[in-house]
Structures are given as C-alpha cells and as structure tokens.
Amino acid sequence: MSSLILISGEEDFLSETEARREALSSLASETFEYNIPDDLESYIHDSQTQFMSGKSRVFILWGVKDIPVLPESELDTIICVAPPGKRILQDKRAKRSFVFPKLKSFQDNNDVVKWIIREGDFFNINLNRIAGALFVNSGTCLRKLHREIEKIAASVPPGTIVSPDEARSLIVFSTEVTPRDIIDAICDGHTHKAIAYLDKLQERADETGWIIAYMQRHVVQQLKLRESFELKLTGDVAKSIGVHPFILKKLLLTRLDLWTTKFLMTSLGTLCDLDVAHKRGDGSARFGLESEIIRMSEEVNNVK
C-alpha cells in the first residue's frame, strides 16, 4: 500500500510549501502533479502503472475533496492537498496529516510576524528587526512575504541580523498603502497598525496633506450621515450625503457609532487646522496628525 499524506487548511501557501517539502523528503526519483478533478483520469492511469526499475514516485494531487484510488506500490507516495477552505481531509490510511489554518494577525499576538521570524531562521538570517516592517509592507500574504525573505536571504551573508536599511533597499513595495488603510485601522481601533501605516506612507515623501484630506472626507461623511439620522430623513440617504449606496452600506453605516457628533466636529476642526498649518509649511502638522490618529483610534477602543 502506498503512503498517503493529507494537507488541508485555509493558508494555501503553507499547504503548497508543505506538499513540496514532503515530496522532497520522500527522496522519490519522480514527482507528478495533478489538478483534481480535471486530471483525475490521468492520475488514475499513471498511478496504476509502475516503473520497471522499481523506483519510487510522488503524486501530488491539488484541490482534492475526496481521497481517490491509491496505487498498490509501497514505494509510491500520494500527497493530497485540499483546496483552500475549512474542509479538512481525513482518512484512516493517512501516514501524516497537516492542517494550516489562516495565520492570525492580532495586535498583541501576530502569528504572521512569528512566521516571518521562523522563515528567517529557515534561511539562516535573523529577521527580528524587520519582521514588523515586512508585515506592514506585504500584509498577511505569505507568498509575497516568502519572496521578500528569499530575496533578502540571497543578498546578505548567512547568519546576518538584517537591519531596516538593508531591507529597505531590497523590498519591493508591492502592497501600496493608502490613507484608506490608516482610516480602516483607526476604525478597527488598531492604533499601532494605523501609526505603522502612517510611518510607511511618510517614509518616502511627506504625504501629510493627502492623509489629512482622506481623514477630513471620512469625518465629513460620518457627520453628514449622523445628521441625516438625527433629522430622520427619508428617501435616498446615500444620494443626500453624496456617496455611492455601496459605500454607505459597507463603510459608513458599519462605522456609524464609533464616534459621537461632538467628537466628529472637534476632529473636523482639528483636521482643518492641521490642513491649514501644513499648507503654510508648518512642520508640526505632521505630529498633530499623528496625535489626531491616536485620539480617534483610542476613542474607537473606548466605545468598543
């Protein structure tokens, strides 16, 4: 009976990596890959025949929902990888079974950052100093992160403690951070994340004006929405406050109770003052903006 290895989980990059590592560690002379169900017939045909030389083979089956027929040869290894999702492959004949849930990125317990550090260890480089920055740059996409780590590992000597300066020259800024990310982080009450996004936006150019404009717009939209409810307006609220109905439903209504009208008015005043200060070339607007981001985000935490 051939060896059966099952891999499931929502983190498709980890599933894929594990499947290839298993294939390598089996020391098989040939590896065949099939996409199920499209290549099911080919797999059945190939797996039922055997090498004359008696060498071992690995069959990697991608997108498996049900375990297919297994070849008789004991030398063969079948790696079944489930499509990304919550469905977990189970079979009594399985030699090993792996499950990779989505890595969590909580503020106080960030699995992605821990994974980055482990990947660094795998490549024999120390990423402790830049793990946070890598996370902010590439988000939770492990595939992108892996590419960045590979690149860094190829450019620095083994055992190096990678510094932010070394990493900055190598990292591709693939995920474009916009002020919207800052606003999303504020609305989630993730102050540290909002500040990290602010730092990232500001690191290459002074984007204070852009960020202030975005925040002003968001605060004004929230104020208008609150007023429309206070006035008990009937009809098309989205039209009356000048936004698309989708934006109203998905972004504004879900954030309606995060701040009071008074808080929003104060915030609008502060943002307008910062806007004027920034346009007059006052460098302190940058710090004022940071403080306003913290204030708004902490208010969300208080409300929650």
Place this chain on the structure above:
Amino acid sequence: MIPGNQKLQSSLRDLTIPTQLVKHRSTVVALVGDRFLGQKSVAVELYRNEIHEADFIEMEPGVDGSREVVEFSMTSPVGSSVKVILVDNADRLSEPSQDALLKLLESPPSLLSIVLVAYDTGALQPALASRIRSELRWDRVSLDEMYEYASSLLLPVSDTAVKMAMGLPELYRIIVENGGFDELYDSIVSVAKREVFIMAKPPRVICDLENGHNDTRDAVIHVIRYACKQFFHDYSASLPILRFCSVLSSSTSANAEIHWTRMIADTRV
C-alpha cells in the same frame, strides 16, 4: 471706463508719460488702495492707448517674470517717449521675485516708468517699498458713481450687487458677471442663524473656487465679510465665518468645501 479717482488717473498719466522728453527721466509709481478699485484696469487702458505695444509690458508673476522685465528695461523705447513696466499684485510677489526687482527699482534706466499695483503695501519688502517715488492712493467710489458704472455695463443693474460691492467697481462687475454671489450671501446669513445643515451642499461659487489667488476668490471673501457684518455682535456665529474667510485668503490650496463644512459645524457647537 472705471469710475472715480479722476484726479489720480490724470496724475498717473502725468507721472509716467512725460509730455516733454526729458533726458534720464525714470520713475517708480505705486497705485495703492483697496482691491477691485480698478487701478490695474485704468493703467492698462492708459498705456495700451498711449504707449507703443513694444514699449509696454505687464510683468508675469514669479522670478522668471522679474527677470523678463529686467531684460525688457535694458533697451531704449521703440515707438514711445518712455517704456512702461506694470507690476500687478506687487504685494503678492514672492520674496525671490521682489529681490529680483530690487536692483531695477533702485536705479532704473532712463526713460522707464515702473508702475506697481499694490493692495497691501505692508506686504511689500521694506527695501522695495523704499524705492517707490510716488504713491497714488485710490479711494472707494461714491454710490452715484457706482450706479453710473453699473449702467455702463451691458447687464441689468443690480441694487443688491451695488450694496455688496461697497464702492468697489470691479467687485460689482465680478458679482454681476459670475452670478451665484446672492446665493453665497443668503447662505452666510443662514449659517449665522444656524439654519444650514452640515449635509447641505455649499453654494456654487464655493464649490467652483479655483486654487491660488484670483479675483473670484477675493470677491467671495469680500461678500462673506459683508454678510458677516450683520452678525458682528454674535461672536459664536461670526468667528467661524471670519475664520473661513481667513483660510480662503491665506491657504488658497485648501479644500473650500471641507472648510465650509467645518464653519457650519463650528457655528453649531
């Protein structure tokens, strides 16, 4: 034809265009007074009629404009008795631009008249202000002259606009030509009475404001201040409105609609 200040209009002609050719004659004249009194229009009309086009130049704003007029001043007049350089908004020239003019103003070549139009002489660099040899201060025009001017335009005479213009003929012209200023005035009155909602769309002239200093922006500021005069005793209403004016005036790249919303919010607090 700009009404009022007839004596000053004649003086400008006498000072800058010599009737008898006197050798080594040069002068620096400043036309000062409120914006919209028509100082620049009067000067342009005068020099376009009486000076050969090759001998008259209006300076473009910026350092390049300053350099251009310095080059222009290096040659003798072609078809007139003098060459004339007109510098509008001299008080709004940047410091480098004013610096570039200093040398020219200090020792202008012969047969050159330099006319500076400055609405706020306090904003001129002291070094530049000290080189002005004659200053013609323009006054606001009377109500009769305003009506006379209003009738001369090919538009119906508006009593409201005459009142809003407050003796500034060019402001009247902008108000009646552009439209939308009545709406602005009414909106400001409503804001002061706390009758405007945050979600209400700002007046058209606010939405259409272009960045940078321009006549429409200055006209908007004038009209808002005029409307605000009625509520000067109500600080909680007039202060946010005057702050809005200040933003329009000093931060010309600021988003006027957002600051309008802030003004409404502040009157409500």
